Every structure is written in structure tokens, then in C-alpha cells.
Amino acid sequence: MKHFTKKTICILLSVLFLFSTCCVTAWADEEETPSASTTQSESATKDNEKAKKDAEKSLSDQKKELNEKLKESEKKLAEFKDNAKTTEAYIDALDEKIGIVDKELKVLNAEVKAARAKVEELNKQIEPLEKQLKVLQKAYDEAQKEFDKLNDDFTITYNAYCLRLRAMYISGTDSVLAALLTSKDISQFLARYEMIKAVAKSDTELLKDVNAKMEKIITKQGGLNERKAVLSSAQAKLNKKRDECKKEQDKVEKDQELIAQKKVILSEDRAESDRLFAVFTQNAAMYTEFRNEDEEVIKKVNAEIDALLSGLKSPDEITTAVTKDHSGEISDMEDQTQSLYSGSDAVLNLTYPVPGHYAVSQHFGHYRNGRAHTGIDYPAPTGSRVVASQKGIVIKVRRLNYSYGYYVMIYHGTDAKGRKIVTLYAHNSAILVSVGQSVIKGQQIAKSGSTGNSTGPHCHFEVIIDGAKRNPATFVSR
Known part of the structure; x- marks a missing residue:
């Protein structure tokens, strides 16, 4: 055991x-x-x-x-x-x-x-x-x-x-x-x-x-x-x-x-840049825009313009149709096709927008802060004649207290490549035309001024080809 x-x-x-x-x-x-x-x-x-x-x-x-x-x-x-x-x-x-x-x-x-x-x-x-x-x-x-x-x-x-x-x-x-x-x-x-x-x-x-x-x-x-x-x-x-x-x-x-x-x-x-720039342009009498406008404001204005441009018809497309922008500003354009170029490069032979005032206070391009300046600025005393740079039809009139201020847009027709040509005239003190009105080359459409984003009286001039802003210096001549 x-x-x-x-x-x-x-x-x-x-x-x-x-x-x-x-x-x-x-x-x-x-x-x-x-x-x-x-x-x-x-x-x-x-x-x-x-x-x-x-x-x-x-x-x-x-x-x-x-x-x-x-x-x-x-x-x-x-x-x-x-x-x-x-x-x-x-x-x-x-x-x-x-x-x-x-x-x-x-x-x-x-x-x-x-x-x-x-x-x-x-x-x-x-x-x-x-x-x-x-x-x-x-x-x-x-x-x-x-x-x-x-x-x-x-x-x-x-x-x-x-x-x-x-x-x-x-x-x-x-x-x-x-x-x-x-x-x-x-x-x-x-x-x-x-x-x-x-x-x-x-x-x-x-x-x-x-x-x-x-x-x-x-x-x-x-x-x-x-x-x-x-x-x-x-x-x-x-x-x-x-x-x-x-x-x-x-x-x-x-x-x-x-x-x-x-x-x-x-x-x-x-704020300091705008203050100094206002003094500088005043001393030189070379007025232009302030360079530091709010980006959201710029986007808003550009979106409105882009919407208008996207709805433009070529002269050949304008028959009996009524062409309007999103705000209903363009009235009947029938029988006005004679005011537009159709497939001709002559449409780009532009005259200066402010006769007798050829000095440039701000060229087309970019500022030192990186922002784009999409046109050319021509300083001119308030009330100076602002004329249509080419024949066409007024497609937009706006009176703003910011950005372009009082501005006019004219549609001139198409060039030889079929591209739609539009010009813009901004910062006017008074506008003398209305939407749908036909104008001839050199006809007064506004009086220069300093409305909107501006350091003093001048005309901001833009050339827009198929929605893209181009250097006006390429197309203007006396």
C-alpha cells in the first residue's frame, strides 16, 4: 500500500x-x-x-x-x-x-x-x-x-x-x-x-x-x-x-x-497700403483701383458677369429670339445684328475709351500682392467722355458702390475665329446708355468718375474674348 x-x-x-x-x-x-x-x-x-x-x-x-x-x-x-x-x-x-x-x-x-x-x-x-x-x-x-x-x-x-x-x-x-x-x-x-x-x-x-x-x-x-x-x-x-x-x-x-x-x-x-496708395495716386494724378478689395466681393461681381457672358449668342444665332441674361436685362435684340460684327477680325480694331487720355496708371497683369488687374486704367478728370471702343450692343449697365462702380458692357460680335468680343468700362460718374441700345464706334456712353473701388477719377477698360479677359493694349489704337 x-x-x-x-x-x-x-x-x-x-x-x-x-x-x-x-x-x-x-x-x-x-x-x-x-x-x-x-x-x-x-x-x-x-x-x-x-x-x-x-x-x-x-x-x-x-x-x-x-x-x-x-x-x-x-x-x-x-x-x-x-x-x-x-x-x-x-x-x-x-x-x-x-x-x-x-x-x-x-x-x-x-x-x-x-x-x-x-x-x-x-x-x-x-x-x-x-x-x-x-x-x-x-x-x-x-x-x-x-x-x-x-x-x-x-x-x-x-x-x-x-x-x-x-x-x-x-x-x-x-x-x-x-x-x-x-x-x-x-x-x-x-x-x-x-x-x-x-x-x-x-x-x-x-x-x-x-x-x-x-x-x-x-x-x-x-x-x-x-x-x-x-x-x-x-x-x-x-x-x-x-x-x-x-x-x-x-x-x-x-x-x-x-x-x-x-x-x-x-x-x-x-489698410496701410490703401492709405499710402491713395496719397501716391493723388500726388501723381494717376488714379486707379485700390489693390486690396475683398475677394468675396470680386468673386460675386465676376460670377454675375460670367453668367451674362455664358448666355451670349453669336450674331448668326440671333434671329427672332429674345436673348436675356439671368437678371432679364437684355431686351429684344432682333433687327440689331447690323450693329454686330460676324466672323470679322475688324471687331478687334478698338479705339481708346477716353479720347485724349492715353496715359496708363495701371497696366494689365498682376499686382505685387498677387492679385490680377484684368484691364487697363486711364486716368481722366471726372466728367470726361467715355466712348464705345467699337460698334455693338449694350448688354449690361450696373450702378454699384463697390468693385466696378458704375459700369457698362458692350457686345461687339465675333472675330474670324468665331470668338465673342465684349468690352467693359468701369468707375463712371454717369451712364448715358441703356441695355439693348445699339452704339457706334466712338459714341459717348458714359462720363468718367471714381465710383466703386477707386482711388480717383479714371476709366477701367477691359477686353473680354470668349469669357477670358485679355490685355487691351493689344487691340487699342488712336
């Missing part, structure tokens, strides 16, 4: 050693897997990652370049003395700085837009990750409870088995043998033998129960460890996304603060 006891103890110790050192590879229960939508989202994000990084780098490079240009511009401005600030050179340098700051604002706004889009995208990724984490946490907690219960059951069984081993060790083999040998008769012997055999069988079953529960604990522990690893991975992934999101949000806030600062600088510099 002592031999049996030692063998049993050895088996138990071996199982305990196995429990303390084994590595489990199986789950006890079915594991939750990331949703298909999450996987697809991650794949799409990965596909777009390179393009977004390239865009971010481009914006970053632009910021660095503009920052260097701004430093150079500010250094240039600092070299001017106070009495030189009303010179064209200083104003040009200031406008150059304005153009740089304006570009910086555009880059910053683009960065903010990109960062906000990234925050929105990250939030979309974070939401399913949070849901997934809750599911994993719940599964882990349930698995932990099952493990704890299994462990408690094992402890009870193990303690019972330990007590039985102790009793067996204390009683030894002699007590079993004595019980059999002291039997009074064969019946008692057989009864005691069956009892001893039953106890031995019970001990064997108890050992099997200990081993079975131990194996379950080992398996469950492995599953629990795997759940914990998945949970930790999901938490780390979520934390990473949250950190990225916060980084982008901080970037938005930082850029917005910088945008606010740049806007103040831009507003102050534009």
Missing part, C-alpha cells in the same frame, strides 16, 4: 508541475473578431495614406517657403525710411508682403481643412474600436468569472484529495492488512475487502477528478491569456487613434490661432 501511495503522490506532483509550466494554445470559448466594416475602413485608410502624407508635406514645404519670403519682405520694408513710405517702391514692397501673408492664410486654411477631415475620419475609426473594446472587455470579464469558479471547484477537490492522501499515509499498509487478517470469518473478510476496494476505487476517481479539473484550468487559463492579449491590443490601438485625433485637434487650434493673427496683420497692412 505504501508503494501505491508513493506512486499516487508522484503522479500528483507531476501534474502540478505540468500545470505550472505548460503553454496553452487553445481558446476555451469562441472569440469575438473585428467587424468586416472595421477591416475595410482600415484598408481604405491605408490606401489613401500616401496621398495624404504627400499633401501634408506639400503644405508644410509651402509654409516654410512662404515663411522665408515673409522674412525677406519684412527686412526689405524695414530698410525704407519714414519719408519714403509714400513712394511706389515702398507700396509695392508692402503689397508683396500682403501677397505672401495672403498665401500663408490659404495654406493655413488648407491645413485646417485637412486636419479637420482627418479628425472626422479618426472619430469614425474610433467609434467602432470603442464598441469592439466593450465587447472584448465583456468577454474577458465573463471568462475570468468562469476561470475563478473553475479554480474554486478545483481547490475544493484538491484539498479533499490531499486529506485522503494524508490519511492513507498515516494509516499505512499495515492497517489495511490488519483489517483483513483480523476478520472473524470469510464473510467479514470479503466484506472488508470490498470496502477497501471501494475506498481505493474512490481514491482513483478522486485523482481522475483532480487531473480533469486541472486540465480544464490549464486550458481556461490559456484562453484567458489570449483574451487578455487581444483586449490589450485593442486598447493600444484605440489609444493610438485617440492620440492621433488629439494631435490633429491641437494642430487645428494652433493653426486657427495663427490664422487669427495673420488676418489682423493682413487687415492692417491692407
Whole structure:
């Protein structure tokens, strides 16, 4: 019996050693897997990652370049003395700085837009990750409870088995043998033998129960460890996304603060530029437009003009149809086709819009601040004659207190390439024609003035070919 006891103890110790050192590879229960939508989202994000990084780098490079240009511009401005600030050179340098700051604002706004889009995208990724984490946490907690219960059951069984081993060790083999040998008769012997055999069988079953529960604990522990690893991975992934999101949000806030600062600088510099420019043009009597008009105002006016131009018909198309712009300004043009050129380059032989005033205060092109000047400015005293540069039909008359001020547009027909030719005359003090009226070359259509965005009396003259503004100097002659 002592031999049996030692063998049993050895088996138990071996199982305990196995429990303390084994590595489990199986789950006890079915594991939750990331949703298909999450996987697809991650794949799409990965596909777009390179393009977004390239865009971010481009914006970053632009910021660095503009920052260097701004430093150079500010250094240039600092070299001017106070009495030189009303010179064209200083104003040009200031406008150059304005153009740089304006570009910086555009880059910053683009960065903010990109960062906000990234925050929105990250939030979309974070939401399913949070849901997934809750599911994993719940599964882990349930698995932990099952493990704890299994462990408690094992402890009870193990303690019972330990007590039985102790009793067996204390009683030894002699007590079993004595019980059999002291039997009074064969019946008692057989009864005691069956009892001893039953106890031995019970001990064997108890050992099997200990081993079975131990194996379950080992398996469950492995599953629990795997759940914990998945949970930790999901938490780390979520934390990473949250950190990225916060980084982008901080970037938005930082850029917005910088945008606010740049806007103040831009507003102050534009006001200073306009003030100095007004003095300069007045001293030289070379009036033109202020260079820093609100961009939204410019877009609004241009959109109105573009809408009109897009509806123009060629002379051949004008028969009995009534052609109107979106405001209903153009009345019946039937029987007026004789006032228009049709497929002739003679339409581009234009006369100067203000007879006797040929000096140019502002040429066609771009200002130092980067903005376009889409015509030529001819300074002329208020009330000077403004004439049609070619025969045609008046298609638009507007009286604004901003932008072009009081302006007239005339449609002249088409050139040899079939392109539609239109001229525009702005900043007038009075308009002498109406929409739909036919005019001849050199006929007075307005009086020069300084309405709208203007530093003083002048005529802003534009030539528009198929909707595109071209340099009038190419076409005018005395």
C-alpha cells in the first residue's frame, strides 16, 4: 500500500508541475473578431495614406517657403525710411508682403481643412474600436468569472484529495492488512475487502477528478491569456487613434490661432497700403483701383458677369429670339445684328475709351500682392467722355458702390475665329446708355468718375474674348 501511495503522490506532483509550466494554445470559448466594416475602413485608410502624407508635406514645404519670403519682405520694408513710405517702391514692397501673408492664410486654411477631415475620419475609426473594446472587455470579464469558479471547484477537490492522501499515509499498509487478517470469518473478510476496494476505487476517481479539473484550468487559463492579449491590443490601438485625433485637434487650434493673427496683420497692412496708395495716386494724378478689395466681393461681381457672358449668342444665332441674361436685362435684340460684327477680325480694331487720355496708371497683369488687374486704367478728370471702343450692343449697365462702380458692357460680335468680343468700362460718374441700345464706334456712353473701388477719377477698360479677359493694349489704337 505504501508503494501505491508513493506512486499516487508522484503522479500528483507531476501534474502540478505540468500545470505550472505548460503553454496553452487553445481558446476555451469562441472569440469575438473585428467587424468586416472595421477591416475595410482600415484598408481604405491605408490606401489613401500616401496621398495624404504627400499633401501634408506639400503644405508644410509651402509654409516654410512662404515663411522665408515673409522674412525677406519684412527686412526689405524695414530698410525704407519714414519719408519714403509714400513712394511706389515702398507700396509695392508692402503689397508683396500682403501677397505672401495672403498665401500663408490659404495654406493655413488648407491645413485646417485637412486636419479637420482627418479628425472626422479618426472619430469614425474610433467609434467602432470603442464598441469592439466593450465587447472584448465583456468577454474577458465573463471568462475570468468562469476561470475563478473553475479554480474554486478545483481547490475544493484538491484539498479533499490531499486529506485522503494524508490519511492513507498515516494509516499505512499495515492497517489495511490488519483489517483483513483480523476478520472473524470469510464473510467479514470479503466484506472488508470490498470496502477497501471501494475506498481505493474512490481514491482513483478522486485523482481522475483532480487531473480533469486541472486540465480544464490549464486550458481556461490559456484562453484567458489570449483574451487578455487581444483586449490589450485593442486598447493600444484605440489609444493610438485617440492620440492621433488629439494631435490633429491641437494642430487645428494652433493653426486657427495663427490664422487669427495673420488676418489682423493682413487687415492692417491692407489698410496701410490703401492709405499710402491713395496719397501716391493723388500726388501723381494717376488714379486707379485700390489693390486690396475683398475677394468675396470680386468673386460675386465676376460670377454675375460670367453668367451674362455664358448666355451670349453669336450674331448668326440671333434671329427672332429674345436673348436675356439671368437678371432679364437684355431686351429684344432682333433687327440689331447690323450693329454686330460676324466672323470679322475688324471687331478687334478698338479705339481708346477716353479720347485724349492715353496715359496708363495701371497696366494689365498682376499686382505685387498677387492679385490680377484684368484691364487697363486711364486716368481722366471726372466728367470726361467715355466712348464705345467699337460698334455693338449694350448688354449690361450696373450702378454699384463697390468693385466696378458704375459700369457698362458692350457686345461687339465675333472675330474670324468665331470668338465673342465684349468690352467693359468701369468707375463712371454717369451712364448715358441703356441695355439693348445699339452704339457706334466712338459714341459717348458714359462720363468718367471714381465710383466703386477707386482711388480717383479714371476709366477701367477691359477686353473680354470668349469669357477670358485679355490685355487691351493689344487691340487699342488712336
